[in-house]
Amino acid sequence: MTEHVRLADLTTLGVGGPAEHLVTATTQRDLVDLASAAWDDPDGWLVLGGGSNLLVGDEPVPGTVIRVATKGIEELPGARSGTVRLRVQAGEVWDDLVAHTVSAGWSGLEALSGIPGLAGAAPVQNIGAYGQELGGVLTAIEFLAEGELAPVRMPAAELELGYRSSVLKHGHRGVVVSIELELHDTAGEQAVLGEALGAPVAYAQLANALGVQLGDRVSISAVRETVLALRRSKGMVLDPADPDTASAGSFFTNPIVDEHIARTLPSDAPRWYLEPDAAPEVIALGSTTATPLDEFRAYQASMTAVESREDAGSPVLVKVSAAWLIEHAGIRRGFALPGSRAAISSKHTLALTNRGGASAAELVQLARFVQARVQAEYGIRLVPEPVWVGIEED
Structure with a gap:
């Protein structure tokens, strides 16, 4: 155990007062034992991963800070045909995991390249970017609930994953010990095409950067490289020199509002209808890849769908930028x-x-x-x- 370690040195924002007590877990057994001991700390406890999603105050942080540094990526038996199942320890660096899966020809994480932090934090936020979300490939987690002495397996369906949200973020206190993923194994495509193709590109900015149309499939390595370039252009890839x-x-987060509020915004404000039948043309108004005619047709189609849902008494939710x-x-x-x-x-x-x-x-x-x-x-x-x-x- 170390004392009075500045959390400013362990967070990407570079702020945070000293931790009164900091312990580091390098194995799953360590993590379970240290967390179980922390439940009894009268001053509370905090789990620290990559420090990329924390804003820590300037005053000393009381209690026990558990730093997660566990490692391990293993293939699990029983995968369905055309898939691979993985168990990933919570302390694995997220982008290292993505790089590993792309190198192996496994599709499902490539658009999540460059996101900082560790694997164990990923389901808490249900991380997502460029048309992919962790929830699309997450099958379960191992979770050590506060007050318990052994982790349990929680299927992804129990996590109530939503937009940057989960039950882990809102109420379920404890520690994610590991995550389980099911990815697409592109070995057959590689044998025929010489490259591993990802899922259809589902994000306009990514499609534009790749020089393809929405719905086209490209190699997962090209997706990874392009996403990293896009994120670097926005200052979203950690770099001490930047x-x-x-x-x-x-x-x-992008606000999710009632459609009536979205209508009060100027017409060039980007928006995404969350109900599939409310926006049959998947166009974000104001998108750099959509023509004015595309936007007009998408808006007309959306308004028709919205009015029919309103007549049926169903609310329409819209995500705005x-x-x-x-x-x-x-x-x-x-x-x-x-x-x-x-x-x-x-x-x-x-x-x-x-x-x-x-x-x-x-x-x-x-x-x-x-x-x-x-x-x-x-x-x-x-x-x-x-x-x-x-x-x-x-």
């Missing part, structure tokens, strides 16, 4: 409050960055300023994506 990457990635809301509320890339060392990324308005020596208080002040501007302009309150520790949320 101050824009001293962040927690996207700081706010947090980045668009921030930018159009007058907050530009690189913006900082006077005298603050926290700033909006110079590459992407969704990322709050530590420009060097920022405090957690400065990042919180900036986040609340952004929330206030967007709410004043559009009546929509942005919800932070990182977990706040030692900070009171409004």
Whole structure:
């Protein structure tokens, strides 16, 4: 056990007070034993993975901080034809796992390349990017619930996975010990085509960057390389030489609102109807790949579907772009409050960055300023994506 370790040195935002007690688990047995002991700490406990989704306050962090550093990727027996089943220890670096699966010719994670953090944190947020979500390939987790002495297997169906959400994030306290995945084994395609093809490309920006149409299939290695390039262009791949990457990635989730609220936004505000039959043309209004005629037809089709659902008394939910809301509320890339060392990324308005020596208080002040501007302009309150520790949320 080590004492008074600065969590600022263990988080990607580079802020956080000292941990009173920090323990590191390097094996699954260690993790279970250390977590079981932490349940009895009267000052509480905190699980620390890659530190990429945490905003830790400046004051000392009481209790026990359990740092997860377990390793291991193993193939499991009993895979269905054309698939491979994996068990991944919680401490595996997420992008190393993705690189491993792409190298092996296993499809299902390639669009999740470059996401920081560890495998054990992935189901908590149900991480997703560029048309893929972990929930599409996750089959189960091993979970050690608070107060218990042994982990249990929880099928993915019990996790209530949603957009950047799960029961692990909202109520189920404990430690993810490992995750189980089912990926597509492209060995047969490789033998015929010489390359491993991924699932149909489902995200317009990715399709545009690849030079293909939505629904086309391309090699998983090309998807990985292109996603990494896209993320680097937004400062979303960790790089000590790039101050824009001293962040927690996207700081706010894209709001999900009632369709009536979405209608109050300007017509160029990107939006995605969450009910499949509410938007038969999968077009994000304002997309760089859609023509004006495409957008007009998609909008007409969406409105027809929306009206029919409204007549039936069914609510229609729409996801809108947090980045668009921030930018159009007058907050530009690189913006900082006077005298603050926290700033909006110079590459992407969704990322709050530590420009060097920022405090957690400065990042919180900036986040609340952004929330206030967007709410004043559009009546929509942005919800932070990182977990706040030692900070009171409004």
